[in-house]
Amino acid sequence: MPTPVTFYFDFSSPYGYLGSQRIQAVASKHGRTIDWHPILLGAIFKVSGQAPLTTFPLKGDYAVMDFQRSAREVQLPYQHPEQFPIATVAAARAVWWAKEHSDASINQMVDELVHALFKAYYVDGKNISDAETVVATAATVGIDSAALIEGLQDPAVKERLKKAVDDALANKVFGSPMMKVDDELFWGNDRIEQLDRWLTRGGW
Amino acid sequence: MPTPVTFYFDFSSPYGYLGSQRIQAVASKHGRTIDWHPILLGAIFKVSGQAPLTTFPLKGDYAVMDFQRSAREVQLPYQHPEQFPIATVAAARAVWWAKEHSDASINQMVDELVHALFKAYYVDGKNISDAETVVATAATVGIDSAALIEGLQDPAVKERLKKAVDDALANKVFGSPMMKVDDELFWGNDRIEQLDRWLTRGGW
Numbered sequence: 001m002p003t004p005v006t007f008y009f010d011f012s013s014p015y016g017y018l019g020s021q022r023i024q025a026v027a028s029k030h031g032r033t034i035d036w037h038p039i040l041l042g043a044i045f046k047v048s049g050q051a052p053l054t055t056f057p058l059k060g061d062y063a064v065m066d067f068q069r070s071a072r073e074v075q076l077p078y079q080h081p082e083q084f085p086i087a088t089v090a091a092a093r094a095v096w097w098a099k100e101h102s103d104a105s106i107n108q109m110v111d112e113l114v115h116a117l118f119k120a121y122y123v124d125g126k127n128i129s130d131a132e133t134v135v136a137t138a139a140t141v142g143i144d145s146a147a148l149i150e151g152l153q154d155p156a157v158k159e160r161l162k163k164a165v166d167d168a169l170a171n172k173v174f175g176s177p178m179m180k181v182d183d184e185l186f187w188g189n190d191r192i193e194q195l196d197r198w199l200t201r202g203g204w
Numbered sequence: 205m206p207t208p209v210t211f212y213f214d215f216s217s218p219y220g221y222l223g224s225q226r227i228q229a230v231a232s233k234h235g236r237t238i239d240w241h242p243i244l245l246g247a248i249f250k251v252s253g254q255a256p257l258t259t260f261p262l263k264g265d266y267a268v269m270d271f272q273r274s275a276r277e278v279q280l281p282y283q284h285p286e287q288f289p290i291a292t293v294a295a296a297r298a299v300w301w302a303k304e305h306s307d308a309s310i311n312q313m314v315d316e317l318v319h320a321l322f323k324a325y326y327v328d329g330k331n332i333s334d335a336e337t338v339v340a341t342a343a344t345v346g347i348d349s350a351a352l353i354e355g356l357q358d359p360a361v362k363e364r365l366k367k368a369v370d371d372a373l374a375n376k377v378f379g380s381p382m383m384k385v386d387d388e389l390f391w392g393n394d395r396i397e398q399l400d401r402w403l404t405r406g407g408w
Contacts, residue, residue: 048262058252058378062391072408073398174262187266190394194277204276 004033005195006180008168010041011088011128012052013176014067014078017118019189021076023179026192030199032181036099036114038092039168040161041085041176048174052085070189077123086129089161090152091117094134096160097151098143112141208239209399210384212372215242215292215332216256217380218271218282221322223393225280227383230396234403236385240303240318242296243372244365245289245380252378256289274393281327290333293365294356295321298338300364301355302347316345 005027009016020036027034045051054060064080071078094117098110120126120137128134131152135145151157171180179186179195184203186195198204209231213220224240231238249255258264268284275282298321302314324330324341332338335356339349355361375384383390383399388407390399402408 049260050263056253056378058373058376059254062376062378062389066391069408070398073401169262172262172266174260174266185266185269187270188394190392190398193397194274194394197277204273 002030002032003182004035006035006037006171008037008039008171008173008176008178008180010039010176011091011117011121012085013041014063014080014122015070015189016176017122018067018070018074018076018078019177019179019192020114020118022074022189022192023177026196026199029196032199034111036095036110037164037168038088038095038114038161039165039173039176040089040092042087043165044169044174047169050174054084079123079125081121081125081127083127083129086121086127088129090131090134091128092164093152093157093161094138094148096164097148097154097157098138100160101151106143106147109141109143113138113143116141206234206236207386208237210239210241210375212241212243212375212377212380212382212384214245214380215295215321215325216289217245218267218284218326219274219393220380221326222271222274222278222280222282223381223383223396224318224322226278226393226396227381230400230403233400236403238315240299240314241368241372242292242299242318242365243369243377243380244293244296246291247369248373248378251373254378258288283327283329285325285329285331287331287333290325290331292333294335294338295332296368297356297361297365298342298352300368301352301358301361302342304364305355310347310351313345313347317342317347320345 005023007023024034053063067080068078095110095113098106098113101107116137117128121128126133135148138148139145172185175187177189181195184198209227211227213224228238257267271284272282299314299317302310302317305311320341321332325332330337339352342352343349376389379391381393385399388402
């Protein structure tokens, strides 16, 4: 059984959203599943000495144009959020809560939850920095609101997200999305085709 | 007659080198020529608030790995330079001198000169920050050394490079390589395929 493709991302990353819509088909083609690994880029950037893409002169404007052009190319809906970037602690915690829940029926909702949160932010214009919006979005895929509200306050879930950021750094992750497959790391939505070729050729 | 693809680059950019080896085939396919436009990233970064890729923790190591992996994929020779990054003023001035020389036989050597300088640095391990190495490299493609030595000291050539940097900034260039075709800007060696699709589809 081949190992999954680990997909490291921050919900406040447009390329993370675009990649999340494209990675599944590539992974499936090679008999791989996706291990969704939400992180907090703010914490990562403290180590890697970076800042949000859109804060740089020239590069920022290009990025906002390119998010939209890259989405249009593959006919994905994309509405650049009015509030950007945002804090994604609640959204990331929700995913870790679901991923590691003792109830398997909740684990099975992780895929849908990830896509629903991305859609809420990049398609429906909802500000998912609010815990309430995260809970309401999770409800649309069938996740019990009371259970999730409790989960978001659970110290174990908070710790889990911190550990997830540390794990990402230990795996040399510095951006979003980054994909790790076997021991190979790929950075960027625009490298999914290269990852595909890597798996096809078995490396080079 | 379709307009050329303007290829903005710094000789101290490995992705600039890789892109320089791949852009010509794509441009030709669409009946376009290349307008080589060397710039100085140091001057650009002052405006765009950035720093050389390899200076960042994690991202720097990934970049050095990725330069080599990207080269291997398409079977381009690549030896990460011992001295990196370097000042590329002399190399960039040499190209501008040749591009705008009154002698057409010198203009016609620009393609070869660009490739020779990139090869000297990324394949042969020569430090092209030295004017002497630039002159010796230019001689290998048939450029008269005495004429080039004089050109590198010419205040008009120095001014031309400054203007080239300003023109790049006016065109919203913040990195290397960046390619402009008609009014569309693409950033990165890994976006040459997207540029190809853009020209094939006539945009989207």
